[in-house]
């Protein structure tokens with residue numbers, strides 16, 4: 241079994257949205273819901289990952305449109321900061337409760353030393369990520385509060401705008417070059433994250449925001465869950481110019497399993513060929529080098545190919561990659577060590 245550290249999941253959102261039963265207990269003992277719980281993580285070799293705190297908009301996104309030949313889903317309105325804080329606190333409490341009630345089987349980690357120690361004792365390593373800084377105020381006081389509570393990774397935006405910047409819409413086909421970059425508050429946020437030791441995630445930012453972070457940040461450039469725009473031309477994927485900048489900064493891209501970001505036709509379909517995961521991985525490795533590519537599944541946040549279906553079937557991907565010629569040394573890098581190299585520089 242190959243130990244996998246994963247750059248993105250939305251377990252916290254799934255637990256938050258569950259309206260019956262005890263979502264924490266079900267996560268620990270196993271459930272039919274979603275893609276990750278503790279038994280399925282163990283069975284599939286998932287040893288840790290970035291667990292996103294994400295605030296859903298009150299208006300529903302028309303995700304059915306993602307099965308159309310072209311689509312352009314309007315971005316939701318910005319969130320109220322205090323309302324977003326309430327959701328973030330609830331999701332963080334759920335994740336902490338998972339760790340507290342796990343009898344050591346799940347650990348909140350704030351350094352690579354913590355992550356390696358958790359892996360060695362068989363405990364699922366949780367690094368807390370904030371997907372969209374909607375809950376953070378312009379004077380950044382709440383950023384410090386979240387840091388003290390364990391936050392070590394942040395995206396300035398999920399796709400809807402924040403006071404810090406602008407994200408990309410769900411659109412096909414489309415470029416990530418969709419408008420203005422970081423605001424002045426966004427530039428202060430980047431500097432504050434560098435100072436505190438919070439990794440900055442570029443995955444949902446538009447292209448100008450990406451270049452603003454590239455010029456301001458003193459950390460390697462990181463896209464936790466994005467794919468190659470040259471194969472699947474959606475705004476959420478990275479253009480060759482962006483990939484080149486990530487390589488030059490010695491950064492990283494986490495391969496996203498979301499079918500809409502894998503397929504050349506941009507469609508969200510469960511019957512997607514998992515050969516497309518290999519096609520993106522090959523492309524990313526060719527462009528970035530094998531120390532700058534990793535996994536960023538989007539488990540519990542996206543429709544993934546049914547041939548994988550959940551964290552339990554991660555070995556299916558590695559079996560396929562082995563048949564394709566990937567060897568043990570490469571698996572160790574893309575499944576675990578590449579994330580450790582980046583996190584060591586960003587948060588330790």
Ligand code: ZN
Nearest residue numbers: 371444465541
């Ligand atoms: Zn995302």
